[in-house]
Amino acid sequence: MIHIEDMRLEVPGFTLGPINLEIDEGQYFVLCGPSGSGKTSLVEWTAGFRPAQSGRLLVGGTDVTAMRPAERKLALVFQDSALFPHLSVRDNIGFSLRMAKHSPDQIRRRVDELTELLRIGHRLDALPNRISGGEARRAALARALALPKPVLLLDEPLSSVDPALHRDLRRELAQLHRHLGLTVIHITHSIAEARSLATEIGVLVSGALEQTGPTADVFERPDNAVVARALTVPNFVEGRIGPDGQSLELEQGSIPIASGRGEGKRARLFDLKLAETAGALTRDAELLGTEIDERGRPSAWVRLRESGIELEIELDETLPARDARSVHIDFSESRAEFY
Amino acid sequence: MTAKAWGMTILFALLSAFLLAFLVGPLIAVLLARPHDAFVLGMRDHELWSAIGVSFGCAAIAALLGALFGTPLAYVLARYSFRGKRLVRALINLPLVVPHPIAGIALLMVFARHRLLGSILDGRLGIEIVGAIPGVVMAMLFVSAPLVVRTVEEGIHGVSPRLEQVAESLGVGPLRAFIHVTLPNIRPAIAAGFIIGFARGISEFGSIAVIAYFPRTAPVLIWDRFSSWGLKGALPAAALLLAISLIVFLLLTVLEARTSRHDTH
Structure with missing residues (x-):
């Protein structure tokens, strides 16, 4: 449905691309990347507001690279909703229909249909500055x-909304995608959005599209340390299984592993623990900190002294002492999945 | 508040009060001038009324022209980046620093009967510029346009370019996006620009006196009276013009505040 070929955009101090991307019909594609990664430039180019040094964009098989924004068959929602402040919610939603000279009757019917779908029917006569953030976002979608x-192109559609609304809107987007059979391109810096909505994701870091693929695959098997870091995938290491089959050889030093599965030069480590005392299957590490994730699970964040790699260790109730600097990491049950 | 903070507040309040008194005091002196029937004398003065008519009419036309030509220019300055933009901005502000009689002379150089544009307008089309209404309008436009452009540009900066992009993605070209989205949202800025331009036009004297001493605008008439009859002769006209100007600006400002409040709520 969407085909991006050799897209390259250069501005002083920043290069985006070359980007090659294929999104099939019906996918919910989330382009995920930290701020400054070039996401917005890519949206602006795709929507037709920004020229690039090179690149072709095909939508449904048609080359739209030279077309005006309106001719590209893309529905577009910006992060701040960008409702027209001088028009009521109803007139905002009906704007494109009015400009296309649809009859007032047709416009009213379509607006009613959309507002029912998005549950903003009660706010139709309000001006945009009189409605809530959630209503504004729904109105922008309807428009x-x-x-x-x-194709629906969403640029950070859920940024700066509170957690409860975030969840509601996420669910509504998923519903809308299913209900209308749209192909969605959703740009975000939020990993939670990528995880919960995407059928496929792309990871954009510093202007480079590092990896694309089905969501679960990418989260489970990041291609490199950059992707692992961007997606906050813990305990990604690059190394090889040692000749004895019981160790993982890193760039510097090695760590013991109890079992290894698969083949490849990258691995994810599981079942790491803290140990009270040093032993043959432990390694010394510097304790960098402890934290508690959204689900309330505590973990420690450590750097191995020998190899310098950083690991995340899930904790049971026993937190390391508050003033601890050094800890031992127990690899006696560790599991490595190579790919 | 600490003693130090009090000290600063008092100092700043005093300095501000001096400036305000300096600005407003003389105007009040004109309005309260003896004889108190200065207004009445002014009201019966047909010559003065016609001069006020010329002033207000020409200033309105000049402000309208300023808004008409100034809005696209303000848009270009607000939205596009191009080489020489700073130069363009400097050129627009030039009339603000040129002494007004020089502005009048500069206009004469172009619009006098035998000059470049004057020969076309006056010679071929029969539109008199020098010593006629169009000359007054041009002088007012020359001095007020920079202020109109500046005010409208500020308004355009307040409208996110995203809105135009959204409009374009919804099926209109850039011009229709401007007309249907940008323009309605900068109406308050255009109104403010019109009022400022209008006020500047009415207050103009120097360049008008050079390019079109006749038909006399109110400031030219007042100057005329002052130079012939002194303060006493000029006072009735000055008091009346001042009062009318204040009332008109008050009305326009209230009207503008109303429409912009209406727009944002």
Whole structure:
């Protein structure tokens, strides 16, 4: 449905691309990347607001690279909703229909349909500065979809909303995707959004599209340390299984592993623990900190002294002493999955 | 508040009060001038009324022209980046630093009967510039346009370019996006620009006196009276013009505040 070929955009001090990307019809594709990675430039180019040094964009098989924004068959929602402040919610949603000279009757019917779908029917006569953030986002979605388009392009649609609304809108986006059979491109820096919505993701870091693929695959098997870091995938290491089959040889030094599965030069480590005392299957590490994730699970964050790699160790109730600097990492049950 | 903070507050309040008194005091002196029937004398003065008519009419036309030509220019300055933008901005502000009689002379150089544009407008099309209404309008436009452009540009900066992009993605070209989205949202800025331009036009004297001493605008008439009859002769006209100007600006400002409040709520 979407085909991006050799897209390259250069501005002083920053290069985006070359980007090659293929998104199949019906996918919910989340392009994930930290701020400054070039996400917005890519959206602006895709939508037709920004020229690039090179690159072709095909939508549904048609080359739209030279087309004006309106002709690209993309429905577009920006992060701040960008509702027209002088128009009521109803007139915002009906804008494209009015500009396309649809009859008032047609416009009313389509607006009603969309507002029912997005549950903002009660706010139709309000001006945008009188509605809540969630309503504004729903109205912006309805406006983008008023003229049916096969592709929905969302630029940080859920940024700066509170957690409860974030969850509601996430669910509504997923519903909308299913209900309307759209191909969605969703740009975000939020890993939670990528995880919960995407059928496929792409990871963009410093202007380079590092990896694309089905969501679970990418999260389970990041291609490199950059992707692992961007997606906060813990305990990604690059190394080889040792000749004895009981160790993982890193760039510097090695660590013991109890079992290894698969083949390859990259691995994810599981079942690491803290040990009270040093032993043959422990390694010394510097304790960098402890933290508690969104689900309330505590973990320690350590750097191995020998190899310098950083690991995340899930903790049971026994937190390391508050003033501890050094800890021992127990690899006696460690499991490495190579790929 | 600490003693130090009090000290600063008092100092700043005093300095501000001096400036305000300096600005407003003389105007009040004109309005309260004896004889108190200066207004009445002014009101019966047909010559003065017609001069006020010329002033207000021409200033309105000049401010409208300023908004008409100034809005696209303000848009270009606000939205596009191009080589020489700073130069363009400097050129627009030039009329603000040129002494006004020089502005009048500069306009004469172009619009006098035998000059470049004057020969076309006056000679071929029969539109008199020098010593006529169009001359007054041009002088007012020359001095007020920079202020109009500046005010409208500020308004455009307040409208996110995203809105235009959204409009384009919804199926309109850039011009229709401007008309249907940007323009309605900068209406308050255009109104403010019009008012500022209008006010500047009415207050203009120097360049008008050079390019079109007749038909006399109110400031030219007042100057005329002052130079012939002194303070006493000029006072009735000055008091009346001042009062009318204040009332008109008050009304326009209230009207503008109303429409912009209406727009944002």
